[in-house]
Amino acid sequence: MAVNNNDLDLDFEVEVGGSNETQKESLKDMFKDPFSHMRTGISYMLPFIMLGGILKALGILIRVFPDVEFFNMCTTLGSVGMNFFVPFFGAYIAYSIADKPGLAPGFVCSYIANSNGSGYLGALISGFMVGYLTLFLVKAIRPSKMFQQIWSMFAPVIACLIVGVFLLAVLTGPISAFTSWAAAGLSNLDSSQGAVLGAIMGVLDGIDYGGPISKIASTIAGAAFSEGITTFYGARISAIMVPPLGLMIASMIKPRLFTKSEREYSKSGILLTFIGGYTELALPIVLNDIIRCTIASFCGVVTASTIGGFFGQTLSVPAMGLPSWFFVGNIPAYILSIVAGTTVTCVLIILLKTFWKRKDFDPDAEDEMMSVL
Incomplete structure (x- = not known):
């Protein structure tokens, strides 16, 4: 009995059928x-x-x-x-x-x-x-x-x-x-030079929202804390809430510069930022407009950290958000650093979005990104 090779085709084949134009369109759709x-x-x-x-x-x-x-x-x-x-x-x-x-x-x-x-x-x-x-x-x-x-x-x-x-x-x-x-x-940073220490911590923390560069600051602060030095964490805690707060408040002051989803997210996000204190809460807004948001956040974080360092802010327990208020050494300086950094971020993002407009931006755009709230 003759065997039809086509019926027993067990090989994997790369699909090459169709015109070049069709393949190009398929590739474009993929990305x-x-x-x-x-x-x-x-x-x-x-x-x-x-x-x-x-x-x-x-x-x-x-x-x-x-x-x-x-x-x-x-x-x-x-x-x-x-x-x-x-x-x-x-x-x-x-x-x-x-x-x-x-x-x-x-x-x-x-x-x-x-x-x-x-x-x-x-x-x-x-x-x-x-x-x-x-x-x-x-x-x-x-x-x-x-x-x-x-x-x-x-x-x-x-x-x-x-x-x-x-x-x-x-x-x-x-x-x-x-x-x-x-x-x-x-690791040999001198904690006595508060403003310089704060500025360096701010530069490290302000670039990537808890990413690998921020981990350099975490490593330094953790090592210092193990030696009983609490000013490193103090400088960092001064700025940790600044990116989400600055961006979220800006979306309320100038709502038409942000999408509908970003505005809705911000309404609940502000409270969550105060409770948990996580910089990562800014990511849903940042990742929609990375360059402008990062510039504004970076400047706000460096401002807040520098102020915290200048006043010798301390944090006796590595806590964030609401619990941090129980462990910071200087409440007025803490408030000042958060307000100043948030203001810088807020003003800058409004200016950047106003004078450097996003392409194809639609203030009424809505997606499922923040639907969890």
């Missing part, structure tokens, strides 16, 4: 509107920040009420939320690009990036790389019907392996090494 994928990542990330931030803020009260086990439980639960918001950010960027096949490799690679010191920036890169690679593998390689289900399982594995090796071998190593080198080089 269309990357910011929508980023907003999807943010929408799934936000609940973790909020849950983790509020619970950790409650948990820090164990310092005040050491015999109340409830606050210890809050810290444990809150830590889980804060540890996983970055991997979920990257995972859902990949999910937005490649649908379900991108979710698991996106989470794994983002977790690796975050664990190795590259923070949400590493997760951002991981999410896009995994998502696009998975989508490409699924779209470009079409096995025969018999092997379609097997390929749908193996394509994410291959994408995870390629991106994961890149992260471990190329990206996270140098970032971690740079962070350690910079922290070691700056």
Whole structure:
């Protein structure tokens, strides 16, 4: 009996059918509107920040009420939320690009990036790389019907392996090494020169919203704290709420410079910022307009940190948000630094958005990014 080779085609084939124009259009569609994928990542990330931030803020009260086990439980639960918001950010960027096949490799690679010191920036890169690679593998390689289900399982594995090796071998190593080198080089900062100390902490903290550069400041402050020096954390706490507060208040003063979703997010976000104190709460607004928001936030953070350093602000317990008010050494200076930094950020973002307008900006634009609120 003759065997028809076409009936037993077990090879994987790269899909090359169609005109060049059709292939170009398909490729363009694949990379269309990357910011929508980023907003999807943010929408799934936000609940973790909020849950983790509020619970950790409650948990820090164990310092005040050491015999109340409830606050210890809050810290444990809150830590889980804060540890996983970055991997979920990257995972859902990949999910937005490649649908379900991108979710698991996106989470794994983002977790690796975050664990190795590259923070949400590493997760951002991981999410896009995994998502696009998975989508490409699924779209470009079409096995025969018999092997379609097997390929749908193996394509994410291959994408995870390629991106994961890149992260471990190329990206996270140098970032971690740079962070350690910079922290070691700056570890001899003199806490007696308060304004200079504050300015340096502000420069490190003001660039990447809790990313790898901010971790240099965290390393320095942690090392100093272990030696009983609390001014490093004092300078940092003076500015940690400035980016979200400045941007959110600006959206209320000049609402037509912000999208409808950004305005709605800001209404609830201000309260959450005071409770949890996390700089990352600014990310949903920042990632829609990175350059302008980063310029404004950076200037506000440096202003606030410099003022905190000048007045020798201290923080006896590394707490953020509402609990921090119990542990700062100079409440008036704390208020002054937050107000000054927030004002600078607020004024600058309004000026930048007014005189340097965003292309294709629609103040009535609405998306699902902040739907969690």
